[in-house]
Amino acid sequence: MIFVTGKLYWPETLPAPSLYPALTEDVKCDVLIIGGGEAGALVSYYLKQHDVDVILVDKRRVSGGSSSANTGLLQICNDKTLTACMHSFGEQKGVRFYELTRQAVDELEKISGQLDQSPDYIRRECLYYASEPADAESLRAEYQLLKKYGFPVMYFERADIEKRFSFSKEGAIYSKGDAEFNPYKFTNGVIAHSVKKGMRVYENTEVVHQKVQDGGLLVYTNSGHTIACRRAVFATGYEAQSMKRNANAVISSSYSIVTNQVEAFTGWPHGCLIWETARPYLYIRTCPEGRVIVGGLDEPLQKQDASSLKKRDQLLAKIQE
Numbered sequence: 001m002i003f004v005t006g007k008l009y010w011p012e013t014l015p016a017p018s019l020y021p022a023l024t025e026d027v028k029c030d031v032l033i034i035g036g037g038e039a040g041a042l043v044s045y046y047l048k049q050h051d052v053d054v055i056l057v058d059k060r061r062v063s064g065g066s067s068s069a070n071t072g073l074l075q076i077c078n079d080k081t082l083t084a085c086m087h088s089f090g091e092q093k094g095v096r097f098y099e100l101t102r103q104a105v106d107e108l109e110k111i112s113g114q115l116d117q118s119p120d121y122i123r124r125e126c127l128y129y130a131s132e133p134a135d136a137e138s139l140r141a142e143y144q145l146l147k148k149y150g151f152p153v154m155y156f157e158r159a160d161i162e163k164r165f166s167f168s169k170e171g172a173i174y175s176k177g178d179a180e181f182n183p184y185k186f187t188n189g190v191i192a193h194s195v196k197k198g199m200r201v202y203e204n205t206e207v208v209h210q211k212v213q214d215g216g217l218l219v220y221t222n223s224g225h226t227i228a229c230r231r232a233v234f235a236t237g238y239e240a241q242s243m244k245r246n247a248n249a250v251i252s253s254s255y256s257i258v259t260n261q262v263e264a265f266t267g268w269p270h271g272c273l274i275w276e277t278a279r280p281y282l283y284i285r286t287c288p289e290g291r292v293i294v295g296g297l298d299e300p301l302q303k304q305d306a307s308s309l310k311k312r313d314q315l316l317a318k319i320q321e
């Protein structure tokens, strides 16, 4: 699967990440983590808190999957609204999910502070605006629900938005407690942190097959060498679909651009995160060195990047708007 086309921004911010060897012998461990993206890195972090003997492998370089392309928005309110979560899972579990996202943003701050190199974790407020005037009613209902369960939110009417921002919308939820970071620095940093605690890492090492053996797993890699482990964690991101198909999963294409440095962010208070009620949604953030990242315009999976330049221009027009 081709993950990304075009030039990635985050790897430029960390020109000399740690390199790890490929597997050249048969090895053993307690837990094998397959995939060195944000998810695999975090699993390693928690396992190494308990001194578990861990090996992590990645078929590319670590953080070479979607963690090198993602936008680094860390949001309590997410793709599935609290209203939708309560519909799907019931009140208690829906609210619990939102409490966990809040806890996760805090936890990522704590972990970021323990890394040798800062992943540029910055707390941000967040504007979630009504893309169309007709969305304002359900947005207000979502605000009331979030407030009822103690989430730090305010509701902005059109006049409140116009007073603070350089654009106008019918309404918006303005929330505290979100954050942004550099996902590439974070993933590399967490893996380096786990390596310091004794984790072994093999890059360019693809898991191609596995079988149950002696109450654990024997995992085969592309080099012909095996890894015997008691447990394995598959943290293979979007490629998990090729190992264990989920009939409900849909892979689509998404686009994002990073601008040149911008002199001032007039009409954009505190560099807050900005996104909207439309689906697919547009999302916008700033970077520490004064650039703007904007993403969105998702569409059914494209096999080639023929439409990239058109998408770039559309995203630029959206920021200007």
Ligand SMILES: Cc1cc2nc3c(=O)[nH]c(=O)nc-3n(C[C@H](O)[C@H](O)[C@H](O)COP(=O)(O)OP(=O)(O)OC[C@H]3O[C@@H](n4cnc5c(N)ncnc54)[C@H](O)[C@@H]3O)c2cc1C
Pocket: 034, 035, 036, 037, 038, 039, 040, 057, 058, 059, 060, 061, 062, 063, 064, 065, 066, 067, 068, 069, 070, 071, 072, 073, 074, 183, 205, 206, 207, 208, 235, 236, 237, 238, 239, 254, 255, 256, 295
């Ligand atoms: C454009 C874009 C923007 C996004 N923005 C955000 C955002 O703002 N905030 C957010 O929270 N999320 C965002 N996401 C989602 C984001 O991708 C995930 O949050 C996160 O980066 C996924 O991490 P992961 O570890 O699950 O997957 P990945 O980073 O893709 O890691 C999976 C790893 O598994 C390896 N692998 C796969 N198969 C094998 C195998 N057989 N053997 C060995 N290794 C294997 C791959 O090489 C890869 O390195 C965005 C995604 C995209 C595409």
